[in-house]
Amino acid sequence: MVIQENLSIQRKLEILSDAAKYDVACTSSGVDRKGSGTGMGNSMACGICHTFSADGRCISLLKILFTNECIFDCKYCINRSSNDVVRTSFTPEEVCELTMEFYRRNYIEGLFLSSGILVSPNHTMEQLLRTLVLLREVHHFNGYIHCKAIPGSDPVLIEMLGWYADRMSVNLELPTAEGLKNLAPHKNRKSILKPIRQIQLRREHEQEHLGLPDMQLLRKQISNISKENEFGEMIARQIGLTAYQPRPKSGRHFVPAGQSTQMIIGATKETDYQIMSVSETLYQNFNLKRVFYSAFVNVNQDSRLPATTDGPPLLREHRLYQADWLIRFYGFQTKDLLSEKNPNFNVLLDPKCDWALRHLEMFPVEINKADYYTLLRVPGIGTNSVKRIMMARKSAVLDFRDLKRLGIVLKRAVYFITCNGKMMYPIHINEDFITRQLLEDKGKLPLGLGHDMSYRQLSLFDDFHVSPQTLAKY
Amino acid sequence: MRKMIPQRIYVCDDSIDGIFTAIYQAWSSRYGHANIKIEEKYDSGNYSNYELFSEYIPVTTDYAVAVKVAESIQAKISEEAYQMVYHTALSNYQGKADLIYRFLILGFAMGPKIVQHLSNEVVNQVFVLNRKVNNEVHHLLGFIRFTEQENKILTSVIHPQNNVLSLVVPHFADRLPQERFIIIDGNRNMAALHAPGKQWVMIESDEITENIEQEVSCKEAEYQELWKAFFSSIAIVERRNYKLQRNNLPLHFRKDMTEFTPANARSNHSIDRK
Numbered sequence: 001m002v003i004q005e006n007l008s009i010q011r012k013l014e015i016l017s018d019a020a021k022y023d024v025a026c027t028s029s030g031v032d033r034k035g036s037g038t039g040m041g042n043s044m045a046c047g048i049c050h051t052f053s054a055d056g057r058c059i060s061l062l063k064i065l066f067t068n069e070c071i072f073d074c075k076y077c078i079n080r081s082s083n084d085v086v087r088t089s090f091t092p093e094e095v096c097e098l099t100m101e102f103y104r105r106n107y108i109e110g111l112f113l114s115s116g117i118l119v120s121p122n123h124t125m126e127q128l129l130r131t132l133v134l135l136r137e138v139h140h141f142n143g144y145i146h147c148k149a150i151p152g153s154d155p156v157l158i159e160m161l162g163w164y165a166d167r168m169s170v171n172l173e174l175p176t177a178e179g180l181k182n183l184a185p186h187k188n189r190k191s192i193l194k195p196i197r198q199i200q201l202r203r204e205h206e207q208e209h210l211g212l213p214d215m216q217l218l219r220k221q222i223s224n225i226s227k228e229n230e231f232g233e234m235i236a237r238q239i240g241l242t243a244y245q246p247r248p249k250s251g252r253h254f255v256p257a258g259q260s261t262q263m264i265i266g267a268t269k270e271t272d273y274q275i276m277s278v279s280e281t282l283y284q285n286f287n288l289k290r291v292f293y294s295a296f297v298n299v300n301q302d303s304r305l306p307a308t309t310d311g312p313p314l315l316r317e318h319r320l321y322q323a324d325w326l327i328r329f330y331g332f333q334t335k336d337l338l339s340e341k342n343p344n345f346n347v348l349l350d351p352k353c354d355w356a357l358r359h360l361e362m363f364p365v366e367i368n369k370a371d372y373y374t375l376l377r378v379p380g381i382g383t384n385s386v387k388r389i390m391m392a393r394k395s396a397v398l399d400f401r402d403l404k405r406l407g408i409v410l411k412r413a414v415y416f417i418t419c420n421g422k423m424m425y426p427i428h429i430n431e432d433f434i435t436r437q438l439l440e441d442k443g444k445l446p447l448g449l450g451h452d453m454s455y456r457q458l459s460l461f462d463d464f465h466v467s468p469q470t471l472a473k474y
Numbered sequence: 475m476r477k478m479i480p481q482r483i484y485v486c487d488d489s490i491d492g493i494f495t496a497i498y499q500a501w502s503s504r505y506g507h508a509n510i511k512i513e514e515k516y517d518s519g520n521y522s523n524y525e526l527f528s529e530y531i532p533v534t535t536d537y538a539v540a541v542k543v544a545e546s547i548q549a550k551i552s553e554e555a556y557q558m559v560y561h562t563a564l565s566n567y568q569g570k571a572d573l574i575y576r577f578l579i580l581g582f583a584m585g586p587k588i589v590q591h592l593s594n595e596v597v598n599q600v601f602v603l604n605r606k607v608n609n610e611v612h613h614l615l616g617f618i619r620f621t622e623q624e625n626k627i628l629t630s631v632i633h634p635q636n637n638v639l640s641l642v643v644p645h646f647a648d649r650l651p652q653e654r655f656i657i658i659d660g661n662r663n664m665a666a667l668h669a670p671g672k673q674w675v676m677i678e679s680d681e682i683t684e685n686i687e688q689e690v691s692c693k694e695a696e697y698q699e700l701w702k703a704f705f706s707s708i709a710i711v712e713r714r715n716y717k718l719q720r721n722n723l724p725l726h727f728r729k730d731m732t733e734f735t736p737a738n739a740r741s742n743h744s745i746d747r748k
Contacts, residue, residue, distance in 0.1 A: 009700070010699065010700055010703050013700055013703055013704055013707075014703050014704075014707045017704050017707045017708050018707040018708075020708075021707070021708050021709070021710055022710070034648060035648040035649050035650075035651050036651075037651050038651065038652070039651075039652070040649070040650060040651075040652060040653075041649060042645075042648050042649045044615075046612075048612070048615050048616040049616050049722070050616040050617070051616070051617070051705065051723060051731065051733055052718075052719045052722040052723040053705065053706075053708050053709035053719070054706075054709040054714050054715075054716065054719060055709045055710045055711075055713040055714055055715050055718075055719070056713075056715040056716070056717070056718025056719040056721070056722060057709075057710075057713075058722065059705070059708060060616075062704070063708060098700065101693075101697050102697070102700075102701060104620065104622070104628065104650065104653065105619060105620045105621070105622070105628070105697065105701070105732070106616075106618050106619055106620050106630075106646075107619070107701050107732070109616070143649075295713075297710065297712050297713075308712070311712055311713075312712055312713060314713065388592060391590045391592055392590065392591070392592035392593045394587075394590050395587060395590050395591045395593070396591070396593040396594075398593060402592075402593040405592075405593065405595070405598050406592055406593070406598065407602070
């Protein structure tokens with residue numbers, strides 16, 4: 001391992017942001033906080049994107065590793081201990097200076113601090129904690145901070161960090177425990193879930209204490225999870241993970257923007273069904289705000305991992321995000337979208353279209369009468385469109401011209417809706433016909449991802465069976 | 475055959491107060507809404523060609539009258555409707571004065587329910603303009619870049635399509651309470667000034683540039699380079715997608731953003747004068 005001393009701060013920034021770039025989450029959302037009037041910074045719940053990098057992703061936070069020195073040897077990771085790359089570390093003071101000066105110039109919304117494991121999990125956590133305390137208490141930084149909790153570190157450190165960060169995350173890394181065992185020999189599922197559960201319980205405890213009504217907490221926890229799997233075991237641990245620490249006199253809440261996690265997609269052989277089931281469990285039982293999916297990039301050219309010669313599986317990642325949205329905001333469940341028999345998303349159609357085509361008996365939907373969740377099930381109609389429709393129909397009976405005026409995109413919806421009992425065109429609701437029509441519409445493919453679709457366009461229709469081998473290709 | 479009545483066109487300043495004054499005059503003339511049009515003035519001349527059989531009436535902005543109109547919108551329609559009208563007046567849509575007039579005719583007849591009447595063309599148009607203005611404000615909250623001057627003042631130049639400076643500043647006044655900063659709208663010769671502990675102010679003047687042009691601080695170039703280095707190293711090469719980038723960050727914003735300008739191009743602010 002080459003450890004470079006005396007690198008310029010610019011060189012360090014290049015190395016440690018380059019090493020952090022595979023972490024997906026860059027959102028600054030989830031907490032509304034006015035400026036303090038004395039320090040620097042505020043925060044908006046909707047999040048603010050400050051720029052977009054050449055890969056089209058939002059840059060909201062200064063996303064860096066504290067250090068890329070790492071004692072772990074995870075097969076998929078660029079910073080694994082067996083790689084020969086230049087290693088360096090920031091000091092807490094350097095991170096503070098960069099954060100404050102970038103923030104003043106409105107380059108960023110805050111800090112995203114992750115880290116390799118330097119010496120030990122505890123040692124690394126102490127460095128992160130020192131940085132956050134310095135930022136909050138010495139520099140009076142009041143902007144957004146997202147910080148990683150390092151699995152295996154002392155619960156006391158994790159809890160202390162939670163009083164200074166807005167969001168915390170522990171990466172699940174891979175969708176199943178088995179995958180983790182194969183690719184990340186130093187990590188195990190239990191040690192990852194433990195801090196997630198700890199943070200969740202501490203948040204709930206604080207909110208209960210404050211009497212804050214949190215709708216997410218009212219959501220009933222699903223109890224039919226088998227005790228044998230690691231999720232069930234962790235959920236069973238209601239208390240006793242750690243004694244609560246006295247809160248620092250900061251006036252801040254505990255991880256107010258909640259926690260998130262991320263999984264690498266396409267490095268192991270899990271199906272979309274397995275992945276979405278894991279996400280659903282995390283949302284329902286661990287109260288996570290977001291699960292991120294990261295298309296696997298084989299940075300190490302490791303022979304135990306699939307080659308990504310066709311590029312990372314971006315379309316698959318996109319479909320997972322679409323389904324994730326359906327689960328969080330559209331009232332869908334994983335079992336509506338996928339099953340053991342049909343375990344992967346259709347490459348050519350978005351998950352909602354695909355679902356609708358399999359449930360044509362529920363259509364057409366009458367725009368002037370249907371309730372919120374029924375409208376949300378119409379392909380091409382999203383939450384904003386539904387809100388507009390429901391507002392506009394209070395004062396008028398809507399026809400297709402009105403829908404267009406409201407900015408509702410009818411391209412896909414037109415096969416599934418009626419206005420005042422009439423469809424826009426006299427068509428039969430027939431699966432083959434609608435499927436053909438929907439596929440003519442290339443616009444549905446996400447920007448920049450459609451170009452390589454032509455060569456496999458005809459293959460998958462009548463019979464959609466995709467094996468993990470073919471999946472790894474897209 | 476009905477007698478032909480000549481149309482009256484009230485020509486007002488391109489400001490919320492100008493538009494409200496014209497609406498007040500048009501309304502109280504009792505000439506009939508159908509026979510009246512209101513047009514806001516532009517530097518480049520009138521947007522409509524002079525129409526035949528029309529009487530043009532210049533309107534001098536009267537702030538007292540404008541306040542009256544504003545208050546009656548808030549009282550008789552709703553605060554929400556007022557906000558929508560206000561944002562419409564800040565948009566760059568030519569014909570907004572007449573649109574606001576039509577919106578208020580409906581609004582005073584329907585009351586607060588007007589804002590739900592989305593299937594109406596006028597209401598819908600107001601909604602669309604609101605969305606455009608709000609989107610631009612939201613974009614700018616992230617895309618604005620400050621440059622530190624030798625005297626520690628932070629300066630920023632923006633070129634927004636809509637007149638959104640006044641909607642953008644409160645966010646920064648809240649965020650940077652301890653900073654002195656100036657944000658200049660290079661399209662409109664306007665600037666907003668903020669100093670610690672004081673209410674921020676807007677100024678409108680041709681001399682704005684001369685007064686604020688200063689030497690940038692010695693550390694400024696270094697932080698700009700650091701930011702550019704971060705900006706390029708954070709992108710994942712395997713995922714390069716310029717289409718998506720352009721969709722998320724339209725080109726017209728980029729000329730004012732540090733990471734898209736070559737080195738040293740931003741050390742001197744200048745306002746594009748037409």
